[in-house]
Amino acid sequence: MNWLTNLIRPRIRSLVEPKDVPDNLWQKCAGCEGMLFHRDLLENMNVCYHCGHHLRISVKDRLEMMFDNGAYDKIDLPDVPHDPLKFKDRRKYADRIKDSRAKTGLKDAITIAKGTMGGIPVVIAAFNFSFMGGSMGAAVGEAILKAAEEAVKSRAALITVPASGGARMQEGMLSLVQMPRSIIAVEMVKDAGLPYVVLLTDPTTGGVSASFAMVGDIHIAEPGSMIGFAGRRVIEETVRETLPDDFQTAEYLLEHGIVDMVVKRQELKDTITNVLSMLMKKPQPEKKAKNGNGNGKKSGKGGNPKTNGKAPPASGEKASIDMEKDVQAARALGQVKAAQKAARRISKPPQKSAAKKASNS
Numbered sequence: 001m002n003w004l005t006n007l008i009r010p011r012i013r014s015l016v017e018p019k020d021v022p023d024n025l026w027q028k029c030a031g032c033e034g035m036l037f038h039r040d041l042l043e044n045m046n047v048c049y050h051c052g053h054h055l056r057i058s059v060k061d062r063l064e065m066m067f068d069n070g071a072y073d074k075i076d077l078p079d080v081p082h083d084p085l086k087f088k089d090r091r092k093y094a095d096r097i098k099d100s101r102a103k104t105g106l107k108d109a110i111t112i113a114k115g116t117m118g119g120i121p122v123v124i125a126a127f128n129f130s131f132m133g134g135s136m137g138a139a140v141g142e143a144i145l146k147a148a149e150e151a152v153k154s155r156a157a158l159i160t161v162p163a164s165g166g167a168r169m170q171e172g173m174l175s176l177v178q179m180p181r182s183i184i185a186v187e188m189v190k191d192a193g194l195p196y197v198v199l200l201t202d203p204t205t206g207g208v209s210a211s212f213a214m215v216g217d218i219h220i221a222e223p224g225s226m227i228g229f230a231g232r233r234v235i236e237e238t239v240r241e242t243l244p245d246d247f248q249t250a251e252y253l254l255e256h257g258i259v260d261m262v263v264k265r266q267e268l269k270d271t272i273t274n275v276l277s278m279l280m281k282k283p284q285p286e287k288k289a290k291n292g293n294g295n296g297k298k299s300g301k302g303g304n305p306k307t308n309g310k311a312p313p314a315s316g317e318k319a320s321i322d323m324e325k326d327v328q329a330a331r332a333l334g335q336v337k338a339a340q341k342a343a344r345r346i347s348k349p350p351q352k353s354a355a356k357k358a359s360n361s
């Protein structure tokens with residue numbers, strides 16, 4: 001029987017068994033368990049073409065999808081002391097960061113970039129879930145502040161795209177402080193009269209969902225995204241009730257008024273652009289061209305819209321809007337400084353006088 005096992009069996013096996021196929025060409029959909037071919041999936045923006053399940057998408061693809069022509073300028077993340085607590089569990093936190101940096105090629109769990117959407121200037125701060133679960137530490141908090149400052153400075157809308165497991169435990173209290181800091185950052189954008197839009201993606205949980213991700217002017221979510229604070233099991237054990245199946249999904253939150261819109265990935269760019277153009281009351285591009293008299297906006301003599309002979313009331317109105325914008329921008333810059341001060345104050349230890357009072361009483 002030796003010839004059978006030695007010769008025939010391998011032959012049959014080679015006929016029946018599949019050839020060596022790289023395992024990253026196909027992947028299984030978590031929604032319907034259907035097989036997805038990588039090229040088709042990419043064309044469909046990482047959305048299952050069988051059932052419409054939205055798979056996670058890399059930050060790079062996300063930014064290319066959102067910005068006009070996929071073009072944007074990356075903004076460098078500010079430097080922060082990493083591993084300030086010299087934290088160690090099973091592994092050193094410093095080593096974990098090093099690994100994640102090597103794996104993703106990114107500095108931390110967030111990427112900030114600026115560009116335009118439908119011609120409207122925007123700054124986007126997008127989370128990378130594959131970098132330590134998109135957790136928010138000092139670097140992420142600092143980056144959100146930077147993104148907000150950039151938005152105010154360039155009169156752009158701010159869009160955050162959280163995909164995060166929450167606060168970064170390895171930074172302890174310092175990661176929790178990023179919650180109020182990020183709120184101050186986005187308030188700065190709102191105070192400057194600029195829109196702040198949150199695009200909630202799968203998953204948005206913990207300290208991120210409990211801070212800047214829930215205070216947007218408009219909350220848009222991708223279908224099926226998990227959005228919540230504590231995990232389902234923890235809540236069930238606390239309230240001792242069985243929760244509905246769709247609990248903590250984008251659709252559930254839409255029904256309960258936390259989310260304004262659930263939008264398919266293919267329609268996201270158009271939807272956000274529409275929202276922004278409404279919120280920013282974007283002037284018509286043709287009007288701007290007609291209004292120009294060759295000297296540019298800041299021209300002295302000829303630039304005065306009121307003495308500009310044929311100027312219709314609309315252009316006068318536009319000029320006053322422009323002036324108002326400049327005034328707002330100037331105010332906003334002042335507010336940036338105030339907010340920065342406030343943010344610094346928060347990260348400082350309590351004042352001596354307070355400590356004295358406490359000891360006196």
Ligand SMILES: [Zn+2]
Pocket residue numbers: 029030031032033034048049050051052053
């Ligand atoms: Zn599917």
